[in-house]
Each structure stands twice: as structure tokens, then as C-alpha cells.
Amino acid sequence: MPARHRRRTSGADGESRKRILDAAEDLFAARGFDATPTAAIATRAEVPKGLVFYYFPTKESILTTLIAERPSTEPLDDVAGLAVTGEPATALVNLDAALDRGGRRAMRTILWREADTHPAAREHLRTLRAYLQNVTVEVLRASAPLTAPARVLDSCATAWVAAMLSAAHIDRFRERDDRIEDLRGVARVVTAGLGALSTP
Amino acid sequence: MPARHRRRTSGADGESRKRILDAAEDLFAARGFDATPTAAIATRAEVPKGLVFYYFPTKESILTTLIAERPSTEPLDDVAGLAVTGEPATALVNLDAALDRGGRRAMRTILWREADTHPAAREHLRTLRAYLQNVTVEVLRASAPLTAPARVLDSCATAWVAAMLSAAHIDRFRERDDRIEDLRGVARVVTAGLGALSTP
Amino acid sequence: MPARHRRRTSGADGESRKRILDAAEDLFAARGFDATPTAAIATRAEVPKGLVFYYFPTKESILTTLIAERPSTEPLDDVAGLAVTGEPATALVNLDAALDRGGRRAMRTILWREADTHPAAREHLRTLRAYLQNVTVEVLRASAPLTAPARVLDSCATAWVAAMLSAAHIDRFRERDDRIEDLRGVARVVTAGLGALSTP
Amino acid sequence: MPARHRRRTSGADGESRKRILDAAEDLFAARGFDATPTAAIATRAEVPKGLVFYYFPTKESILTTLIAERPSTEPLDDVAGLAVTGEPATALVNLDAALDRGGRRAMRTILWREADTHPAAREHLRTLRAYLQNVTVEVLRASAPLTAPARVLDSCATAWVAAMLSAAHIDRFRERDDRIEDLRGVARVVTAGLGALSTP
DNA sequence: AATGAATGAGACTTCATTCAT
DNA sequence: AATGAATGAAGTCTCATTCAT
Incomplete structure (x- = not known):
């Protein structure tokens, strides 16, 4: 019996979006992009499968967003x-x-x-x-x-x-x-x- | 129209096996292991799909064999x-x-x-x-x-x-x-x- | 020409699941478990192939479910x-x-x-x-x-x-x-x- | 490295044939006909894969032969x-x-x-x-x-x-x-x- | 904004069977 | 009579994506 996701009253807006990106970041790093099903991302983010595609049109776009929004290195402010x-x-x-x-x-x-x-x-x-x-x-x-x-x-x-x-x-x-x-x-x-x- | 493979009577011994490894090496390097279908390996090696699994029980074993048999660097004989x-x-x-x-x-x-x-x-x-x-x-x-x-x-x-x-x-x-x-x-x-x- | 399945909006709940079990029961009985392709189950149930695996992770689990849920003999209520x-x-x-x-x-x-x-x-x-x-x-x-x-x-x-x-x-x-x-x-x-x- | 079958000098003629039937009998009984690959029969009979089809044109014919030649019950000679x-x-x-x-x-x-x-x-x-x-x-x-x-x-x-x-x-x-x-x-x-x- | 059942293309793998030798 | 590489159809299962609600 699949764990029903109680309709998350979306505390802060974009909360789910962040959870999805977090999950994707972890999973892509651990298993690689190709080996990570979108379903696994949804499960780990604790959001329903459909929501992933509500926020991101394609799996690829999750990766792109990650690369665009999450710096691998913060710019150093005090070199x-x-x-x-x-x-x-x-x-x-x-x-x-x-x-x-x-x-x-x-x-x-x-x-x-x-x-x-x-x-x-x-x-x-x-x-x-x-x-x-x-x-x-x-x-x-x-x-x-x-x-x-x-x-x-x-x-x-x-x-x-x-x-x-x-x-x-x-x-x-x-x-x-x-x-x-x-x-x-x-x-x-x-x-x-x-x-x-x-x-x- | 699928390219029929005329029964290749194993010209040189292990010829097909080598062709498969060659193809896999190229494709794994170019697209990555996960993104390379075994069908693509067969096509590039110009062997029928089934033959890949005659020589290698799993896709993974193709990779393992490659790693075991094909050195990334030949040992230098004259350091x-x-x-x-x-x-x-x-x-x-x-x-x-x-x-x-x-x-x-x-x-x-x-x-x-x-x-x-x-x-x-x-x-x-x-x-x-x-x-x-x-x-x-x-x-x-x-x-x-x-x-x-x-x-x-x-x-x-x-x-x-x-x-x-x-x-x-x-x-x-x-x-x-x-x-x-x-x-x-x-x-x-x-x-x-x-x-x-x-x-x- | 493959019979396109118009998206069946799950009329009654669990309707598709039941159809799949019904089809499997008939086919397993007629031809045996091993000789019944999951594709045949899907066809007879009039659902797309993928849906079979949405409800049952493996073919084996269809059999197990059948055994668990469908009694070979109803318990007699008035012996x-x-x-x-x-x-x-x-x-x-x-x-x-x-x-x-x-x-x-x-x-x-x-x-x-x-x-x-x-x-x-x-x-x-x-x-x-x-x-x-x-x-x-x-x-x-x-x-x-x-x-x-x-x-x-x-x-x-x-x-x-x-x-x-x-x-x-x-x-x-x-x-x-x-x-x-x-x-x-x-x-x-x-x-x-x-x-x-x-x-x- | 596949176990080479040394060219069995076919002690008695039909020795291989018997070995194949023996192997098939055991395997069909243990796993069922459908679940027994002809390759498994050859392996257990310790004969090369090709030989199975030399003696029996199809897998089905192995079963038929078994049924025809091997009585499930010997006729009782002294009822x-x-x-x-x-x-x-x-x-x-x-x-x-x-x-x-x-x-x-x-x-x-x-x-x-x-x-x-x-x-x-x-x-x-x-x-x-x-x-x-x-x-x-x-x-x-x-x-x-x-x-x-x-x-x-x-x-x-x-x-x-x-x-x-x-x-x-x-x-x-x-x-x-x-x-x-x-x-x-x-x-x-x-x-x-x-x-x-x-x-x- | 959110949901989860539905869809089908395509992945890996198995296997009976063929055939040149 | 014997052999094992070769062949391709078919099987189980995965998965990105869609869509009615």
C-alpha cells in the first residue's frame, strides 16, 4: 500500500521544489543521473510522482536546474x-x-x-x-x-x-x-x- | 529492415568477442555505461544481439572484462x-x-x-x-x-x-x-x- | 496495428487490478504459469503491458496474489x-x-x-x-x-x-x-x- | 572457460542419448518442462549443446520420447x-x-x-x-x-x-x-x- | 497547485534452434 | 556422429512522461 502523501499544505511556497532538488542531488551523486529513476527522486523527496513533473518538465531539467542553482563552490568573498x-x-x-x-x-x-x-x-x-x-x-x-x-x-x-x-x-x-x-x-x-x- | 547477419563462421578465433569488447569500449567511453544499450554494442560490433550474451552473461560483465583485460596504461618497460x-x-x-x-x-x-x-x-x-x-x-x-x-x-x-x-x-x-x-x-x-x- | 488503449480513468477503483488478476487466473489455468507471457495477461485484461507491472512488481507476485486472495474453495458456512x-x-x-x-x-x-x-x-x-x-x-x-x-x-x-x-x-x-x-x-x-x- | 567435452568415444552406442533422457527426466520433474532450458539438459548430461538436437529435433520431442519410452509404472507381471x-x-x-x-x-x-x-x-x-x-x-x-x-x-x-x-x-x-x-x-x-x- | 493511475517504448536477458565444420 | 558459435524472436521488467481529476 503506497504511502499516501498527505496534501502538504506547502508551508513555504516552493518547499516541495526544494525537496525534489535535494533528493535529486543526493541520488544523482550516489548512483549517477542515468541510474536514478524519477520515481526514486519522488520517493526520497516524499512527494507524489506527478509533482516532480509539475515542477520540472523533464528529468534532464532537474539536472540542469541543479547545475544552474547550486554552486559546486561558493564564490569566496574574502580572498x-x-x-x-x-x-x-x-x-x-x-x-x-x-x-x-x-x-x-x-x-x-x-x-x-x-x-x-x-x-x-x-x-x-x-x-x-x-x-x-x-x-x-x-x-x-x-x-x-x-x-x-x-x-x-x-x-x-x-x-x-x-x-x-x-x-x-x-x-x-x-x-x-x-x-x-x-x-x-x-x-x-x-x-x-x-x-x-x-x-x- | 533489420540487417540480417550472415552466419559469420568465426573467422579467426574469438574474433566476435573482440569486436564486442571494442564496440563496448568505444560506446561506454562516449556515452557512459548506463546510457549504452547492449543493442547498440551489438550493432556497432556488427554481431547479432544474442551473441553479446553468449560471450558475456551480463552487461556489467562486459565492463568488468574490459577493466580486467584492457589496461588504461601499459606498464612502462623502460622507466x-x-x-x-x-x-x-x-x-x-x-x-x-x-x-x-x-x-x-x-x-x-x-x-x-x-x-x-x-x-x-x-x-x-x-x-x-x-x-x-x-x-x-x-x-x-x-x-x-x-x-x-x-x-x-x-x-x-x-x-x-x-x-x-x-x-x-x-x-x-x-x-x-x-x-x-x-x-x-x-x-x-x-x-x-x-x-x-x-x-x- | 497495436490496439491503442484510451486512457481508462480508473472507472471503479481497483478495476484494472481486478481485470489483470482475472486474466491471469484464466491463462495460468489454461496454459500454466511459465507458458503465459505477461503480455498475454495484459492483452486479455485489455490493459497496457506496463500497467501489469504497476500493480504487480513481478510476474511471480501475480501468482502469489492470486493464491492469497482467491480461495480455491470458499469455506462452507453451513456444514x-x-x-x-x-x-x-x-x-x-x-x-x-x-x-x-x-x-x-x-x-x-x-x-x-x-x-x-x-x-x-x-x-x-x-x-x-x-x-x-x-x-x-x-x-x-x-x-x-x-x-x-x-x-x-x-x-x-x-x-x-x-x-x-x-x-x-x-x-x-x-x-x-x-x-x-x-x-x-x-x-x-x-x-x-x-x-x-x-x-x- | 566452458568445460570441453572430450569426444566421448561413445562406449555403447546411444550412450549419449540415454544421458540426455536421464538429464531431461530429472530436470523436467524438478523444475517443469517450460522452466528447463535445453542448455541445462546438455550440461547435466555432460554432452555438448548441439548433440541434444542431433538426437531430438525439438525440445518437445524429448518429452514425448520420455513419455513413450519410460513407463511411469511397469506392468505388473504377477498380479x-x-x-x-x-x-x-x-x-x-x-x-x-x-x-x-x-x-x-x-x-x-x-x-x-x-x-x-x-x-x-x-x-x-x-x-x-x-x-x-x-x-x-x-x-x-x-x-x-x-x-x-x-x-x-x-x-x-x-x-x-x-x-x-x-x-x-x-x-x-x-x-x-x-x-x-x-x-x-x-x-x-x-x-x-x-x-x-x-x-x- | 497536486495526484497517482495509466501508457508504451525500449532495456536487458533467455533460449530453442541452426549450421559450418 | 559431434560440436559450439551463431541467430533472432520473444520474454520480463523499467521508466520517463502524460493526464483526468
């Missing part, structure tokens, strides 16, 4: 605050922590998994990468004592972004502590490299 | 040969090229996409990562003129592996040339860092 | 009323007629055919047999003038139940009239035996 | 020997034992299960029933001291055949000992009835 003058390595690690704090783990999983198939995800990823690169350059510039050529700064940022993304995505099955320890080491190497390639 | 004494940055870039040459791009795409859902893929990825880390350490040791503490070498390798994987996987939608240019820069930073953190 | 004092043979024949009237022929066919393979059917059959045995004992006790030892009554009931089941199941391919004629003879023998083994 | 003058009840129980000894349990299971769908099985069952009826009459006539009218003898035989078939088929899920105990009781009732309805 300068992350800098630690004279200790760029610490600053980099801070940056990773701040980004990790701000974002939605599930959304990142979804974005990468679906990037091959859904242009919106691909596009989002491109933007994200560029943003990370810029922020990293900023943090390094504000923290490193020396002047480095733009190209060197860029390469350092590329290395660090790769390390962060690797830790978050590729190494997502490893223990969190191990990943952070690895990141510290990489930060040291990158900033040492930055120092060596800068003019005093 | 030492990649070293360039005194020029570790060049050596690193060589390493990336060698790995890229040896492996199957499609398999890598598949492995990462399905890692969340298929344990076999996850396991394979773990092994791959460890292998890359080891090889990178070897190459650096053989190329760098100075003695670096093990921890530093490890961190450098971690950084480089992250860069290679990033370039191959995360940045797979960018132009190939751009990615290689980026890798060169990262190699320079990493080796500079290695030098700075080593004892002369 | 005493079947008794004919002094004429136990007549009473026995009455009993058979009453049971035959109350029950669903198709369900019995299904139950016996699937008993080897479906535990639910086997269990149901066991219960049915015990019920028939009890009812027969009651009818005999109420109709026979003499006092018979419990063991004798039991054996008479066993004989009669065997005869009824044989007539209904094993001899189901013979003419109905022949079977009834046979039953009358058996009733006479059994009650004569009962008389002979009773104390006056 | 008279079963009689026990003056103790018809004992004689009846002897008869059941003799029949049970002679026959193939599996074949009986198959025959009843497939009777609804396969005419050959139905026909065989009809013949079997008639045979049992005749033999029972013979045994009773040879054992009972009194002369009974033919109709009474017939009814007694019908009752006994029903009891035997019930015990063998309908009660096949009960304990064997219980069934035999029941049969003894029924034999007593039937012979008592026979006595009561006979003229001295």
Missing part, C-alpha cells in the same frame, strides 16, 4: 583574507579548506560524472576551473614575498589547482586525512618552486 | 630510459608522453566515469595511481642531480601525478596543446621546488 | 446443513457438490500445477487438504447413525477426500457426468465400510 | 501373486507397494504437471488410470472371499485407485510414512465396504 604573508604554503592550504567548506560535495561528483554527456555540466566545470586558477594566483601574489613573472605564477596556480582537484575528485575514495597530508606536501613543493623561480 | 640527467623537468614531460602513448584513452574515460558505481573500476584506479606515483619517483630520482629527502620526492611525485591526471581527465575538454603547455610549466615549478628543497 | 441423517452417502455427494459450487475451478488447476515450483501453492494445498478432511469428518459424524471410532472416521474421510480430489484434479479430463457417477459409487462403498466398522 | 486370500486389505496395500516399486517417481511428476499442456501426457495418464483400475479389480476379486456385484467391485477399485494416486501425487509433499499409514486405513474401509455390499 585577500586567506593570504598569509610570507607563508604562501599555508595560504594555499587555507584556500583549499575554504573552497571545500563553501561548496557542495555532491554537486562536484555530479558535475564530473555527467560532464561527458551534459554540456551544461561541462561548461560549469570550465568556469569553475578558471575561477580556481584566478583565485589561486591572487592568493599566491598576496602571500609570496617576492615578485614572480606572471608565467611562473600561472604555472604554480595550475599545479595547485590540479592538486586540489585531484584530491577532491580523483582521490575521493582515499581517506580524507591522507589527502590533506598530501596537499600540504604539494603546497610546500609548489611554493618552494615559486620562490626558486622568482627574482628577489 | 630508466625516460630519465634525462640534469633535466628532471624534461624527464617528467617525457613520462607523461610515454604514458599517454601506451594507454587507452577510452579506458581511462570509462574508469573515471564508472568509479563511483563499479568497485572494479575503483580498485583499478587505486592501483593505477600508486603505479604512477612510483614511476614518477623513479624518474625524478634518476634525473635530479641532488639528493632529496624521501618526503620531498614523494610530494613532488604527488604534485606531478595530480598534474598529469588533471590534464588527462579533468581538462579533457580543453585543447591538447594547451594542456601540454600547462604541463611544461608545472614540470618546471615542481622540479624547481625539488631543487630548492634538496640538499646540495 | 451441518449438508448432513442427511441416516444417509451418509448422500451427504458425502452433497458435500462434493457444495465444495465444487463454492470454489474456483481455475484456482485449483493452478495450485496443483505450480505446487512443485511455488511454495505458496504448496502451502495452500496443505491447508486445503486439512480443511476438506475436517469437513468430511463433520459431515459423516452428523449423518451416520452409528458411533464409529475416531480412527475409522478419519480413514473414511481420507478415502472420501482422495476420491473428491481425484475426481476434481486427476480425472479432470474425463466427462463430468462419469466422474459424478463414480463418486456416488465410492460414497456407497465408504459409508458401507463405515457402517461395518462401527459399533451398533 | 495374482499379490492377492492374499481372505485379506483383501493387505492385498491392496501390497498392490500399492508393488506399483511404487516398479515405477519411476520422476515420470509421474512430469506426467501430471504437463498433462494440461501436452496431449501425449494426458493420453498416457488415461491409460495408466485404466490399468490401475483393472489391476485393482483383479486383486480384489482374487482376495475377497465373497462374490461382489461387478458395480461394487468397480466402485471399490475406483476408491482405491483414488487413494493410491492421492497418496502418490496430491500428498507427495507429506511424509512417506504418514501416507502409508493413511493408505492402510483406507484399505480397511474399502474392504469392509466391499464385504458389506457383497452377498455371502
Whole structure:
């Protein structure tokens, strides 16, 4: 006997809509988009099946909405605050922590998994990468004592972004502590490299 | 009008089996496992639908077989040969090229996409990562003129592996040339860092 | 040209579900469970194929539901009323007629055919047999003038139940009239035996 | 890797044929005809799949052959020997034992299960029933001291055949000992009835 | 705005049977 | 006489989506 959904007096408007998106985010991340039936989304959201299609014309549009409305990383409002003058390595690690704090783990999983198939995800990823690169350059510039050529700064940022993304995505099955320890080491190497390639 | 398959008298042995695996590899990489119907595999392999299940009891087992039989990266038989004494940055870039040459791009795409859902893929990825880390350490040791503490070498390798994987996987939608240019820069930073953190 | 089903707005509640069970009952009885495609059930029920699985998650569950919901024999509400004092043979024949009237022929066919393979059917059959045995004992006790030892009554009931089941199941391919004629003879023998083994 | 069947030097001719029939008999009895794939028959017979169709043009013909060649009950060669003058009840129980000894349990299971769908099985069952009826009459006539009218003898035989078939088929899920105990009781009732309805 | 029965295309898989060797 | 790869029709089941209420 299917659990009747008592006519939800829709506390705040759009309450159901949010529940649907929440459910979809969880399920898409856990099983993948293709392997998630809309019926499962409705069940987990505790709304009737029909309501899903009332809010979203297609299953695809649930994904699109998720990508559009739920940032994988909140824009950092105080990049300068992350800098630690004279200790760029610490600053980099801070940056990773701040980004990790701000974002939605599930959304990142979804974005990468679906990037091959859904242009919106691909596009989002491109933007994200560029943003990370810029922020990293900023943090390094504000923290490193020396002047480095733009190209060197860029390469350092590329290395660090790769390390962060690797830790978050590729190494997502490893223990969190191990990943952070690895990141510290990489930060040291990158900033040492930055120092060596800068003019005093 | 369905293309009748004239009874293919198994020209070479295992010919059909190979065709099926080839087709699956291509399609899984292009659309993802879930989005690839077994019928599409049969069509692309130019074998009748039933034959797919003659060789592989389930769709899942096609994926498992692919992961077991088709290495994402051939083991490098001459790691030492990649070293360039005194020029570790060049050596690193060589390493990336060698790995890229040896492996199957499609398999890598598949492995990462399905890692969340298929344990076999996850396991394979773990092994791959460890292998890359080891090889990178070897190459650096053989190329760098100075003695670096093990921890530093490890961190450098971690950084480089992250860069290679990033370039191959995360940045797979960018132009190939751009990615290689980026890798060169990262190699320079990493080796500079290695030098700075080593004892002369 | 596939018969489009105009969207049947569930006239009476559970209407479609009943149609599906009806169709399944007929077809399972006629061809057997294994030989009945779910598509045939849908066609006969005049519902779209998908609806069958909306109501029943698996084909097996259609059978289980049938066994659970559709009695092969209605419980007799007036056993005493079947008794004919002094004429136990007549009473026995009455009993058979009453049971035959109350029950669903198709369900019995299904139950016996699937008993080897479906535990639910086997269990149901066991219960049915015990019920028939009890009812027969009651009818005999109420109709026979003499006092018979419990063991004798039991054996008479066993004989009669065997005869009824044989007539209904094993001899189901013979003419109905022949079977009834046979039953009358058996009733006479059994009650004569009962008389002979009773104390006056 | 499929178990290669070493080219059986076909010890006695028809060895494979027998193995196939044996396997089919077991499997049809256990799972039913429809639920038994020809591949399973080949596997259990330890012959290659193709060989099944070398000996039998269709799956159906395996069943037909089984029914034609493998009697569910061997014809009793010494019916008279079963009689026990003056103790018809004992004689009846002897008869059941003799029949049970002679026959193939599996074949009986198959025959009843497939009777609804396969005419050959139905026909065989009809013949079997008639045979049992005749033999029972013979045994009773040879054992009972009194002369009974033919109709009474017939009814007694019908009752006994029903009891035997019930015990063998309908009660096949009960304990064997219980069934035999029941049969003894029924034999007593039937012979008592026979006595009561006979003229001295 | 909300609901859940209804719909049918299509997915994976099974299997009797064929046939070149 | 024997073999096992090949074939395709058909079966069970899933699911996005529609729609009357």
C-alpha cells in the first residue's frame, strides 16, 4: 500500500521544489543521473510522482536546474583574507579548506560524472576551473614575498589547482586525512618552486 | 529492415568477442555505461544481439572484462630510459608522453566515469595511481642531480601525478596543446621546488 | 496495428487490478504459469503491458496474489446443513457438490500445477487438504447413525477426500457426468465400510 | 572457460542419448518442462549443446520420447501373486507397494504437471488410470472371499485407485510414512465396504 | 497547485534452434 | 556422429512522461 502523501499544505511556497532538488542531488551523486529513476527522486523527496513533473518538465531539467542553482563552490568573498604573508604554503592550504567548506560535495561528483554527456555540466566545470586558477594566483601574489613573472605564477596556480582537484575528485575514495597530508606536501613543493623561480 | 547477419563462421578465433569488447569500449567511453544499450554494442560490433550474451552473461560483465583485460596504461618497460640527467623537468614531460602513448584513452574515460558505481573500476584506479606515483619517483630520482629527502620526492611525485591526471581527465575538454603547455610549466615549478628543497 | 488503449480513468477503483488478476487466473489455468507471457495477461485484461507491472512488481507476485486472495474453495458456512441423517452417502455427494459450487475451478488447476515450483501453492494445498478432511469428518459424524471410532472416521474421510480430489484434479479430463457417477459409487462403498466398522 | 567435452568415444552406442533422457527426466520433474532450458539438459548430461538436437529435433520431442519410452509404472507381471486370500486389505496395500516399486517417481511428476499442456501426457495418464483400475479389480476379486456385484467391485477399485494416486501425487509433499499409514486405513474401509455390499 | 493511475517504448536477458565444420 | 558459435524472436521488467481529476 503506497504511502499516501498527505496534501502538504506547502508551508513555504516552493518547499516541495526544494525537496525534489535535494533528493535529486543526493541520488544523482550516489548512483549517477542515468541510474536514478524519477520515481526514486519522488520517493526520497516524499512527494507524489506527478509533482516532480509539475515542477520540472523533464528529468534532464532537474539536472540542469541543479547545475544552474547550486554552486559546486561558493564564490569566496574574502580572498585577500586567506593570504598569509610570507607563508604562501599555508595560504594555499587555507584556500583549499575554504573552497571545500563553501561548496557542495555532491554537486562536484555530479558535475564530473555527467560532464561527458551534459554540456551544461561541462561548461560549469570550465568556469569553475578558471575561477580556481584566478583565485589561486591572487592568493599566491598576496602571500609570496617576492615578485614572480606572471608565467611562473600561472604555472604554480595550475599545479595547485590540479592538486586540489585531484584530491577532491580523483582521490575521493582515499581517506580524507591522507589527502590533506598530501596537499600540504604539494603546497610546500609548489611554493618552494615559486620562490626558486622568482627574482628577489 | 533489420540487417540480417550472415552466419559469420568465426573467422579467426574469438574474433566476435573482440569486436564486442571494442564496440563496448568505444560506446561506454562516449556515452557512459548506463546510457549504452547492449543493442547498440551489438550493432556497432556488427554481431547479432544474442551473441553479446553468449560471450558475456551480463552487461556489467562486459565492463568488468574490459577493466580486467584492457589496461588504461601499459606498464612502462623502460622507466630508466625516460630519465634525462640534469633535466628532471624534461624527464617528467617525457613520462607523461610515454604514458599517454601506451594507454587507452577510452579506458581511462570509462574508469573515471564508472568509479563511483563499479568497485572494479575503483580498485583499478587505486592501483593505477600508486603505479604512477612510483614511476614518477623513479624518474625524478634518476634525473635530479641532488639528493632529496624521501618526503620531498614523494610530494613532488604527488604534485606531478595530480598534474598529469588533471590534464588527462579533468581538462579533457580543453585543447591538447594547451594542456601540454600547462604541463611544461608545472614540470618546471615542481622540479624547481625539488631543487630548492634538496640538499646540495 | 497495436490496439491503442484510451486512457481508462480508473472507472471503479481497483478495476484494472481486478481485470489483470482475472486474466491471469484464466491463462495460468489454461496454459500454466511459465507458458503465459505477461503480455498475454495484459492483452486479455485489455490493459497496457506496463500497467501489469504497476500493480504487480513481478510476474511471480501475480501468482502469489492470486493464491492469497482467491480461495480455491470458499469455506462452507453451513456444514451441518449438508448432513442427511441416516444417509451418509448422500451427504458425502452433497458435500462434493457444495465444495465444487463454492470454489474456483481455475484456482485449483493452478495450485496443483505450480505446487512443485511455488511454495505458496504448496502451502495452500496443505491447508486445503486439512480443511476438506475436517469437513468430511463433520459431515459423516452428523449423518451416520452409528458411533464409529475416531480412527475409522478419519480413514473414511481420507478415502472420501482422495476420491473428491481425484475426481476434481486427476480425472479432470474425463466427462463430468462419469466422474459424478463414480463418486456416488465410492460414497456407497465408504459409508458401507463405515457402517461395518462401527459399533451398533 | 566452458568445460570441453572430450569426444566421448561413445562406449555403447546411444550412450549419449540415454544421458540426455536421464538429464531431461530429472530436470523436467524438478523444475517443469517450460522452466528447463535445453542448455541445462546438455550440461547435466555432460554432452555438448548441439548433440541434444542431433538426437531430438525439438525440445518437445524429448518429452514425448520420455513419455513413450519410460513407463511411469511397469506392468505388473504377477498380479495374482499379490492377492492374499481372505485379506483383501493387505492385498491392496501390497498392490500399492508393488506399483511404487516398479515405477519411476520422476515420470509421474512430469506426467501430471504437463498433462494440461501436452496431449501425449494426458493420453498416457488415461491409460495408466485404466490399468490401475483393472489391476485393482483383479486383486480384489482374487482376495475377497465373497462374490461382489461387478458395480461394487468397480466402485471399490475406483476408491482405491483414488487413494493410491492421492497418496502418490496430491500428498507427495507429506511424509512417506504418514501416507502409508493413511493408505492402510483406507484399505480397511474399502474392504469392509466391499464385504458389506457383497452377498455371502 | 497536486495526484497517482495509466501508457508504451525500449532495456536487458533467455533460449530453442541452426549450421559450418 | 559431434560440436559450439551463431541467430533472432520473444520474454520480463523499467521508466520517463502524460493526464483526468
